[in-house]
Structure formats: C-alpha cells, structure tokens
Amino acid sequence: MNKEFLYTEIANGIASQIRNGILKAGDKLPSVRKLCLDHQISMNTAKRVFLELESQSLVDSKPQSGYFVSKILSVKLPLPEVSKPSLIANNDEPDELINKIYENIGKKDLTIFSIGIPSGDLLPVAKLKKEIINATRVLKEGGTEYEELQGNVKLRRIIAVRSLQWGGNFHENDLVTTNGGMNALSFCLMALGKPGDTIAIESPCYPGILQLANGLGLKVLELPTHPTTGIEIEALKKVIPKIDLCLLIPNYNAPLGSCMPDENKKEVVRLLSENGIPLIEDDVYGDLYFRPNRPKCCKSFDKEGNVLYCSSISKTLAPGYRVGWIAPGKYKDKILKLKLLHSTSSISIVNEAVANFLKSGKYEKHLQQMRKTLHNNYQNYVQTIAESFPDGTRTSRPQGGLSLWVEFDKSIKTTELYDLAIRENISIAPGRMFTLQNQFENCMRLCIGLPWSEETQLKLRQVGSLSKRV
Incomplete structure (x- = not known):
C-alpha cells in the first residue's frame, strides 16, 4: 500500500x-x-x-x-486565517504602539499578557544565583577580565553537544557568543545586509525584528504564513528574485506558535542556498516543544554554511542575563569582526554561570517542567477563551513556545481593546505590532508564560468581556 x-x-x-x-x-x-x-x-x-x-x-x-x-476537543475554535500581506516591501512601523506596550515591562501592578517572556515564577532563580557566585570564585580575577572573542569555551562546548538533539552537529569552534538573541540577529543583519536591501520575513513577525530591520535601512517583505506550518513555500519562490536575505523563526514562531514541517525547512534551505540568499534562523523557542521530541532546525539541512543559526536562553532560562549565540557558517569572519567592533567580549561571569548550569543537567530538568507548564497553560487559555470571548473568535494551535495568537471578528480593533484593558491593569499585544502593513487590526498575541492561577484566569476572562464592548 x-x-x-x-x-x-x-x-x-x-x-x-x-x-x-x-x-x-x-x-x-x-x-x-x-x-x-x-x-x-x-x-x-x-x-x-x-x-x-x-x-x-x-x-x-x-x-x-x-x-x-485532546482535552479541548469540545472547544470549537477555528484556526486564524493564513496571513495575506502585500508582497511589496513596506516599512510602516507602529512605533508609538510598540513603545506603549514595552513600557509595561517590569510593572508589578499589571497582568502582562503582552510580553513574550516567561514569568520569573517559572525560572530556577535560586539555582542561578548560586551559579553566579560560583563563577566569581572560579574565573581568573573574579571574572573581571575579557573573554576570548568567540566567547566562553565551556558554554560553546555544551551548546555544541546539545545541538546533537536536532542535527546541528556543531563543534565549539563553530559558535560565537553574543549578548542575547537580539544581539545575535543584529550582528547577522549588519554582516549580510546594507541599506536598501530587501529581507523576507514571516507575517505576523516579532516586533523587535521589524524594528531592527527598519533601523538598519532594510526593506521588509512579509510572506504569507500559515498558523500551523509557517511560511507558504510557493510565496517564497515567487519573491526570490526580489530579496537579498531571509530571516525566519521556523520553530514556534512568535506570535503564531507555528512550526515548519521538516520537508518545508529542507526546501527553504535548498531554495535560498541555490539562489545565494543567506538565511538567518532564530531558534530561541526551539527547546519549548510540547511534542515528545525537539524539532529539527533549518540548520539541520544546511550543507553550504548558508544558514546563520541564532539562539539564546532569553525565552527559557534568564531573559535578563543576555546570553545568546550564533553558528554563522561561512559568515563567521564577518560576525567576529562585528563582535570585536561592537562589544569585544561577552559578560564573563554570566556566561560561565550559564555554562555550568547547562553542563550540570539542571537545565534539562528545568525545561521538562517548563514545557509541561506551558502546555497546560495553553490548554487553560484556550478553554477560557472559548468560554469568555465573543463568538467567532479564532486561536492558533501552538506546538510549543510562549505565544497564542487570537483573531477576532473584523469589527473588533485590538488597539481599542488594549486601551480598555490597561485601565483594568491588563496589558495585551495588539496584532498591528507584528507587521509593517495595515493588517491584523482584529488580532492580538497573548503570552502563555504566566503562572496559571485563579487571578490569571479572571484577568483573561476580563479581556474577553472587554472585547465584547469594543
């Protein structure tokens, strides 16, 4: 058969x-x-x-x-529609909206559904503190000296070992450490792009990437994206002649939570490599899978060194530590030159502490619990949305990560919903943040990285009630 x-x-x-x-x-x-x-x-x-x-x-x-x-079988919430952005590069950045949302970071009196990072309650804070203290004792001069340019050897070695889980097969010498994930992406874009070049991305896309690309003078071309499987391959094929580079989050894209199938990843790598177009892969969510196994990355299928693989611990362990890395393939010399110019060294004490935490096996135990918590949160969110939000509401079905994408009827404007919610000390992320085009006005992203409680459920129900008033 x-x-x-x-x-x-x-x-x-x-x-x-x-x-x-x-x-x-x-x-x-x-x-x-x-x-x-x-x-x-x-x-x-x-x-x-x-x-x-x-x-x-x-x-x-x-x-x-x-x-x-599935425990949410009784929940009949359809998927959001496949995005349909214009295939013409655009740069209509919603600066004011993005700034308004990100001003909420750190405010203790708010329930923050808007920022895609895990709550400190989900992180092993006490264990990390011990590692920081130990690092000051072990490092020469207490960690006050510069590291070598490529970064902490122990950290690069353990990252290389962990890459075997998804077919990365890195050697420590393949990696360069950075000050967080956005710093890694910034180096890649500066190394590969120049003002006026066109970059292809998913739509919707993480706001930080949009702002970074705009700030570097790049033209942004948004690709139609399926809420489950990621970018539409046929759309990418059509725009190949128009683009100079590509940046994707194939595993649990923020804000959709989509995960590209392996065959799609392989085809994207082949297509871009054959046309001489570099692919920057952002894999900060790859360890937060809900399935039994970690997904492969585009880098798994890279034979030419054309994929620049970026990741960090910002979404899994310690957002404020700013520990990230790049496997830049054939572009390594360019990345090292930029790191020397812009930062010289990563933060010695923090990188040593993170390396020891990863090496000890504590990281894997932490991830196991965190994945379970996030998956349960996702189910609780969807159940509450089904009970409390207006008829016709759609939600994504993330297979991992920290994001849940919600799509309302076209009549509901989530910028107006934000204004109502913030008066109730609730912060949401309106969909317009995630695009440079006039779309997603009726959508929002919710972070599922908050501890689930009666209070969290109550606040989510309030968002549903407020959305019926918009």
Missing part, C-alpha cells in the same frame, strides 16, 4: 474513534512504537499519523508521556 495513503488511513481511523466518542478526552493513545507493531509501519510513518492528528487538534503530545486525546 502507498505510504501516503497508509498513514492517512490510520490517522482517519483514530480520528473517527475520537469523533465518535470511542476515545474520550484525556485518553492515552498507543505509543509510536506500538503503532508500528500494530500496523507494521515504519517509525516515520507512525510519527506522520500523530502529526496529522495533531494538525486537526484531535490529540496532544506530552513530553516523556506520549499522545493523548
């Missing part, structure tokens, strides 16, 4: 059992291995069965536990 037909047939059979109530919400499904034995299929085919069921929101994966019938 044709493999394409086989995995679809098996998925349809399980889907029918779920929809008919034979399998109920919360029921555990057979493991990938058991599905292989029961149907005499390969591991890859079995995984495709579960991917198909996940795409229909019929099942959820729990790290270390397996697949379960």
Whole structure:
C-alpha cells in the first residue's frame, strides 16, 4: 500500500474513534512504537499519523508521556486565517504602539499578557544565583577580565553537544557568543545586509525584528504564513528574485506558535542556498516543544554554511542575563569582526554561570517542567477563551513556545481593546505590532508564560468581556 495513503488511513481511523466518542478526552493513545507493531509501519510513518492528528487538534503530545486525546476537543475554535500581506516591501512601523506596550515591562501592578517572556515564577532563580557566585570564585580575577572573542569555551562546548538533539552537529569552534538573541540577529543583519536591501520575513513577525530591520535601512517583505506550518513555500519562490536575505523563526514562531514541517525547512534551505540568499534562523523557542521530541532546525539541512543559526536562553532560562549565540557558517569572519567592533567580549561571569548550569543537567530538568507548564497553560487559555470571548473568535494551535495568537471578528480593533484593558491593569499585544502593513487590526498575541492561577484566569476572562464592548 502507498505510504501516503497508509498513514492517512490510520490517522482517519483514530480520528473517527475520537469523533465518535470511542476515545474520550484525556485518553492515552498507543505509543509510536506500538503503532508500528500494530500496523507494521515504519517509525516515520507512525510519527506522520500523530502529526496529522495533531494538525486537526484531535490529540496532544506530552513530553516523556506520549499522545493523548485532546482535552479541548469540545472547544470549537477555528484556526486564524493564513496571513495575506502585500508582497511589496513596506516599512510602516507602529512605533508609538510598540513603545506603549514595552513600557509595561517590569510593572508589578499589571497582568502582562503582552510580553513574550516567561514569568520569573517559572525560572530556577535560586539555582542561578548560586551559579553566579560560583563563577566569581572560579574565573581568573573574579571574572573581571575579557573573554576570548568567540566567547566562553565551556558554554560553546555544551551548546555544541546539545545541538546533537536536532542535527546541528556543531563543534565549539563553530559558535560565537553574543549578548542575547537580539544581539545575535543584529550582528547577522549588519554582516549580510546594507541599506536598501530587501529581507523576507514571516507575517505576523516579532516586533523587535521589524524594528531592527527598519533601523538598519532594510526593506521588509512579509510572506504569507500559515498558523500551523509557517511560511507558504510557493510565496517564497515567487519573491526570490526580489530579496537579498531571509530571516525566519521556523520553530514556534512568535506570535503564531507555528512550526515548519521538516520537508518545508529542507526546501527553504535548498531554495535560498541555490539562489545565494543567506538565511538567518532564530531558534530561541526551539527547546519549548510540547511534542515528545525537539524539532529539527533549518540548520539541520544546511550543507553550504548558508544558514546563520541564532539562539539564546532569553525565552527559557534568564531573559535578563543576555546570553545568546550564533553558528554563522561561512559568515563567521564577518560576525567576529562585528563582535570585536561592537562589544569585544561577552559578560564573563554570566556566561560561565550559564555554562555550568547547562553542563550540570539542571537545565534539562528545568525545561521538562517548563514545557509541561506551558502546555497546560495553553490548554487553560484556550478553554477560557472559548468560554469568555465573543463568538467567532479564532486561536492558533501552538506546538510549543510562549505565544497564542487570537483573531477576532473584523469589527473588533485590538488597539481599542488594549486601551480598555490597561485601565483594568491588563496589558495585551495588539496584532498591528507584528507587521509593517495595515493588517491584523482584529488580532492580538497573548503570552502563555504566566503562572496559571485563579487571578490569571479572571484577568483573561476580563479581556474577553472587554472585547465584547469594543
């Protein structure tokens, strides 16, 4: 039997059992291995069965536990529409709106759904403090000296080892440390682009990337993006002659939470490499997966050194520590020159502390708990939205990360909703922040990185109530 037909047939059979109530919400499904034995299929085919069921929101994966019938099956919230930006470069930056939202960082009297970072309550703060103290004792001169230009060797070594999880196969010498993820992206854009060049990105896209590209004089071309699978490959093919570089967040894009399938990542890498267009890959959310395994990266398929892989601990461990890194491939010399010019050295004590934390195994234990918490938060958010928000509301179905994208009826303007919510000490992120075009006025991004509590649920319900008044 044709493999394409086989995995679809098996998925349809399980889907029918779920929809008919034979399998109920919360029921555990057979493991990938058991599905292989029961149907005499390969591991890859079995995984495709579960991917198909996940795409229909019929099942959820729990790290270390397996697949379960979705608890939000009764929630009939459709997916947001595929974005349809103009394929003409634009730079209509919503500066005032972005500044207004980011002024809320650190305000203790607000419930901040608007900023995509994990709450400190989800982070191992006490353990990190100990590592900082230990680093001052171990480092020469207490960490007051400069590091070597490429960065802390121990940190680069452990990052290289961890890259084996997704096919990175880095050597410590492939990596350059930076002062956070945005610093990594900044170096890449400065190394590869010049004013007037055109960069292709997802739409919607993280505001910091839009501001950075604009600030460097780049023309931004936004690509149609599916809320589950990321950029539309055919759209990318059409604009290849127009673009000079590309920047993507393939794993759990902010704000959609989408994850590009491996075949799409492979095709994007091939397409850009053949046309001599560098790809900057932002993978800051890659460790926050809800499925049993970490997704591969575009860098996994890079044979030419054309992908500049960027990541950090800002979304997983310590936003304020500003620890990031680049695997710049064939552009390494350009990145090192920029680092020497702009920062000379990363922060010695912090990089040593983070290296020791990662090496100790504490990071993996922390991530396991954090992934579980974020997945539960996502389910709680969607359930509350279904109960409290206006009819016709749509939500994304993130497979990982910190973002949930909400799409209202066209009549609801989320900039107006923000103004109402902030009076109730609630901050949301209006959709217009995530584009340089006049779109997403009826959308918003919610961060799922807050501890779930009665208070969090109450505030989310308030947002729903306020949205009915806009």
